Amino acid sequence: MACGIILSGGLSRRFQVRGEPWVDKALYRIGNEPMIRLVYNAISQVTGKVIIAVNNAERAINYKSVLPSAEYVFDDGRLRGPLAGMYSALSACDEDYAIIVPNDMPYITPEALKRLMSGLRDFDVTTYIYPNGHLENALMAVRRDMALQYMDLLIDYGRSKIFDLIRGLPRISFLNPLTHGIDLKNLVNVNSRNDLTNTVVNVSDRLIKNDISIIRNYTINDILNKDLSKIIGSLWYTLITTDPWPEFRLYAEAGLHFLAAHVLLDSINENVKQLGRRILTSFGVDKA
Structure with a gap:
């Protein structure tokens, strides 16, 4: 149950x-x-x-x-x-x-x-x-x-x-x-x-x-050890490296554009963040 x-x-x-x-x-x-x-x-x-x-x-x-x-x-x-x-x-x-x-x-x-x-x-x-x-x-x-x-x-x-x-x-x-x-x-x-x-x-x-x-085949220990080769394409890679593009590419190529937009909001570049906001706006999300 x-x-x-x-x-x-x-x-x-x-x-x-x-x-x-x-x-x-x-x-x-x-x-x-x-x-x-x-x-x-x-x-x-x-x-x-x-x-x-x-x-x-x-x-x-x-x-x-x-x-x-x-x-x-x-x-x-x-x-x-x-x-x-x-x-x-x-x-x-x-x-x-x-x-x-x-x-x-x-x-x-x-x-x-x-x-x-x-x-x-x-x-x-x-x-x-x-x-x-x-x-x-x-x-x-x-x-x-x-x-x-x-x-x-x-x-x-x-x-x-x-x-x-x-x-x-x-x-x-x-x-x-x-x-x-x-x-x-x-x-x-x-x-x-x-x-x-x-x-x-x-x-x-x-x-x-x-x-x-x-x-994605990684474990908690891979994240704690910051094994970038294993956690690439995940939230943890984006946060540790400040590079959103591997995770963004994974979702975008799968058609998960809504999730990909949320990844862009974690960029340190304001122009990239704005792109994420615009994608979310296209889904009817008025606040992100």
């Missing part, structure tokens, strides 16, 4: 409506159910235990009134964003595998989650990639021990971006949902109220036609 992890520590800024009281997105009702319960209902069907990561005690109390059988943990203060909650939840998990879902994916299905988990037989992390090359934040399945080891390194390097974990793990599987019979609506991440009514995902730009695998 696997642990199910729901990340629920965000501020939901884009979900708010000017002039109205602040709304906790996780408790916003879709039909008759709070959003977080819809996520819980899906993830609890494929995991043995569900852990909800929150950023304060008040949220834990509020969510317990809706989901009393879940386990609650608080975000780890050494990290920021989704990784902070993920680290605490993985530390509380006693299974080999974990499935991570943000609280704002109300249309996620057990079938979509099962497909992620089945991919962990040969990989350290599995996630979905849209046909246009876009990646969804924080939806993934991971090998628990591997994820924690590499997140400890991220803490040492002062890194907290969700994609740092994907860039840092040696073996990654990017699943094209359309090749696995997964409706793209199931992967919609609700950032604003408009996302609740506009769930049609444009698939006209089908750059990615199949699954993509990235396999």
Whole structure:
């Protein structure tokens, strides 16, 4: 079995409506159910235990009134964003595998989650990639021990971006949902109220036609020893050498342009960073 992890520590800024009281997105009702319960209902069907990561005690109390059988943990203060909650939840998990879902994916299905988990037989992390090359934040399945080891390194390097974990793990599987019979609506991440009514995902730009695998044969010790010949094409090589191009080339040639853009943001050259921002803008990312 696997642990199910729901990340629920965000501020939901884009979900708010000017002039109205602040709304906790996780408790916003879709039909008759709070959003977080819809996520819980899906993830609890494929995991043995569900852990909800929150950023304060008040949220834990509020969510317990809706989901009393879940386990609650608080975000780890050494990290920021989704990784902070993920680290605490993985530390509380006693299974080999974990499935991570943000609280704002109300249309996620057990079938979509099962497909992620089945991919962990040969990989350290599995996630979905849209046909246009876009990646969804924080939806993934991971090998628990591997994820924690590499997140400890991220803490040492002062890194907290969700994609740092994907860039840092040696073996990654990017699943094209359309090749696995997964409706793209199931992967919609609700950032604003408009996302609740506009769930049609444009698939006209089908750059990615199949699954993509990235396999880099290095270990934790290779990173600690700074063996550049083994860690080339990874986050660690980029950080140690300040040379983003080997990692950028790996993703760009595979069609992972969204991830390649994030690599460019680690350049020490402002013009290269600007190129990364422009690529992300083409994916509809307005802040990077």
